[in-house]
Amino acid sequence: MSVRARLYLLCAVLIAVLITPAISALRHLHELRNIAVDLHERDVAALLATNRIQSSLAGLEMRQHAFVIDGDLEARSEMLRSLQSTRAHVAALGETGYAQAAESLSRQLESIGSATARMDSLVGAGAGGEAGTVLASVEPRYQQMQGSLETLSAQIDELGSEIANRAREITETGIRTVELGTGVAGGVAVLLAVIAITAVVAPMQRLRAAMSGVAGGLFLPPEDLPYDQPDEIGDLSRSFRYMTGRLGELDRLKAEFVGIASHELKTPANVIRGYAEMMEDGFYGPVTEEQQVVLDQIREQTDYLTERVNQLLSVSRMEAKGLEMETRQVPLREVLEGIRAAYAPVAARRDISLRVVSDPSAPSAVSLDTHRVQNELFGNLLSNAFKFTRAGGEVILSARGVGESVVFELKDTGEGIPRSELPFIFEKYYQAGSHTGKVGAGLGLAIAREVVEAHGGTIGADSAPGRGTTFHIELPIGANGRESPAEGGMET
Numbered sequence: 001m002s003v004r005a006r007l008y009l010l011c012a013v014l015i016a017v018l019i020t021p022a023i024s025a026l027r028h029l030h031e032l033r034n035i036a037v038d039l040h041e042r043d044v045a046a047l048l049a050t051n052r053i054q055s056s057l058a059g060l061e062m063r064q065h066a067f068v069i070d071g072d073l074e075a076r077s078e079m080l081r082s083l084q085s086t087r088a089h090v091a092a093l094g095e096t097g098y099a100q101a102a103e104s105l106s107r108q109l110e111s112i113g114s115a116t117a118r119m120d121s122l123v124g125a126g127a128g129g130e131a132g133t134v135l136a137s138v139e140p141r142y143q144q145m146q147g148s149l150e151t152l153s154a155q156i157d158e159l160g161s162e163i164a165n166r167a168r169e170i171t172e173t174g175i176r177t178v179e180l181g182t183g184v185a186g187g188v189a190v191l192l193a194v195i196a197i198t199a200v201v202a203p204m205q206r207l208r209a210a211m212s213g214v215a216g217g218l219f220l221p222p223e224d225l226p227y228d229q230p231d232e233i234g235d236l237s238r239s240f241r242y243m244t245g246r247l248g249e250l251d252r253l254k255a256e257f258v259g260i261a262s263h264e265l266k267t268p269a270n271v272i273r274g275y276a277e278m279m280e281d282g283f284y285g286p287v288t289e290e291q292q293v294v295l296d297q298i299r300e301q302t303d304y305l306t307e308r309v310n311q312l313l314s315v316s317r318m319e320a321k322g323l324e325m326e327t328r329q330v331p332l333r334e335v336l337e338g339i340r341a342a343y344a345p346v347a348a349r350r351d352i353s354l355r356v357v358s359d360p361s362a363p364s365a366v367s368l369d370t371h372r373v374q375n376e377l378f379g380n381l382l383s384n385a386f387k388f389t390r391a392g393g394e395v396i397l398s399a400r401g402v403g404e405s406v407v408f409e410l411k412d413t414g415e416g417i418p419r420s421e422l423p424f425i426f427e428k429y430y431q432a433g434s435h436t437g438k439v440g441a442g443l444g445l446a447i448a449r450e451v452v453e454a455h456g457g458t459i460g461a462d463s464a465p466g467r468g469t470t471f472h473i474e475l476p477i478g479a480n481g482r483e484s485p486a487e488g489g490m491e492t
Contacts, residue, residue, distance in 0.1 A: 013188070043096075045092075045095075046093060046096040046156050047157075049089055049093040050152055050156065051153075053086060053089045053090055053093065054146065054149050056082060056086035057086055057146065057149075059082045060079065060112070060116075061142050064116060067119070071128060080116075080120075083113055083116055087113075090109055093105070098152065098156075101148075101152050105145060105149070105152075108144060108145045109145065111141050112141050115135075115137065115138040118134050122134065203225065203226050203229070203233045206224055207237060210222045210240065211240070220248065221240065221241040225240070225241070269302055272298065272302050273306070276298045276299050279291075279295055307383075325455070327369050327455070327478070328367065328370070329365050329366070330366065331364060331365050332399060333358065335368070335374065336358055337356075338370070338374050339356060339382075340354065342375075342379075343382050343386075346382075347386060350386055350389075350391060352389050352393050353394040353395070355397070356398075358398070359398065362400050362401045362406060366475065367477065367478020368478070369451075376447050377448050377451040380445065380448045381471055382410070383444060384445070387414075388415045388469070390415075393414060394412070395411070395412045396409075397409070397410050404476060404477055405457070405476055405477060406474070406475055407473070408471075408472075408474075408475070409470055409471070409472055409473075411471075413468045414468050415465065416463045416464050417461070417463040417464075417469055419464060425445050425461060426448075427446060428443060428446040455475050456475075457473060459471065459472065
């Protein structure tokens with residue numbers, strides 16, 4: 001099954017799990033709505049009709065008394081209207097669903113209605129006494145009907161309580177269903193997420209880590225990628241393995257070519273320099289001023305070519321087997337003096353002031369490979385500083401102690417490096433300073449970083465165009481490096 005199909009299936013299962021409790025809750029809500037409608041349309045209407053019947057009965061009884069006592073036509077009309085109104089309320093009660101109760105009340109009311117007609121006839125005939133006797137005989141029927149109404153009201157209340165309890169039970173069931181469904185949906189969602197991570201995300205993360213390794217120059221495909229997986233991730237992993245193998249082969253051929261080419265270039269460069277020196281020494285006869293200028297250019301370009309060849313050889317060795325370090329405890333003052341002595345003439349020829357400063361906090365001795373630190377680390381850094389610093393500028397190399405480390409700072413007053421280029425200046429073949437037109441092979445700072453990291457240290461730079469550049473190098477002091485601090489520091 002493809003990754004897309006699996007993702008679609010996971011989404012479908014997740015949607016089904018989430019919809020199921022929602023459908024159940026919706027069904028309970030519909031049932032609760034029906035109960036509320038029934039409660040409003042039947043019980044509330046029945047209770048209202050019952051109250052109206054009770055009120056009408058009380059009015060009918062009162063008007064019968066007034067009619068029997070007074071015997072006037074207005075009292076008779078009020079009595080008949082009350083009787084008719086009571087009959088209408090009883091009929092309305094029957095329409096609310098309580099037909100049996102309404103039928104019983106209707107029979108009782110018809111008995112009262114017959115007595116009312118009898119009283120109307122007697123009063124009209126002038127037999128008020130007999131009408132009073134009929135009125136007295138109707139009193140128990142009123143009491144019976146009022147009792148029936150009270151019983152009916154109690155039944156309505158009881159039924160309403162039952163309905164309310166049922167509604168509460170439905171609500172609680174709905175809540176429990178939603179809670180349970182939500183819990184199950186959450187659990188299933190977590191399970192599906194784990195499955196998705198295991199099936200999709202985890203291999204992609206391993207593939208991303210492998211790609212980061214390739215970006216860092218490691219052309220070895222990892223063994224834990226899903227090469228046998230029959231889907232898009234498997235296809236991508238197999239393509240990545242093939243690509244990595246090809247890149248590894250190309251990198252090997254490149255390193256082999258660089259090594260061979262460097263060795264082949266070094267010999268003729270030394271021969272050219274040798275012949276130039278022999279001509280300067282007059283071995284082939286006197287040298288004119290014009291010829292001396294040409295010989296100086298030949299020597300300078302030969303030195304430049306030799307420097308680039310040496311850098312290529314260093315890079316080739318680094319890529320083949322890494323830097324071989326020969327560290328030993330050396331006095332820090334000796335290291336700094338060696339750097340000053342080696343590069344002060346270069347600074348003088350370029351009319352640049354070179355200062356070497358040692359802070360009193362600096363250790364007396366450090367454990368390092370003197371040759372690599374003086375030539376491949378600070379040689380490359382100073383070469384860049386001299387290249388980008390104009391005549392009359394200044395380059396300062398300082399050293400100070402910080403904890404169990406020695407921190408070097410190399411600061412120049414040169415043209416600076418744009419901030420956008422700072423993250424890349426230590427990458428091989430990256431040519432910082434292209435905006436100035438002064439570019440090299442892009443290997444010096446990469447070699448400097450390799451030397452620092454081979455010592456277990458760190459290197460970084462701060463710079464801005466027109467404000468110079470400062471390199472920060474922190475190297476561990478090493479064993480016995482703190483036996484005695486540098487007394488009074490130094491500055492040359």
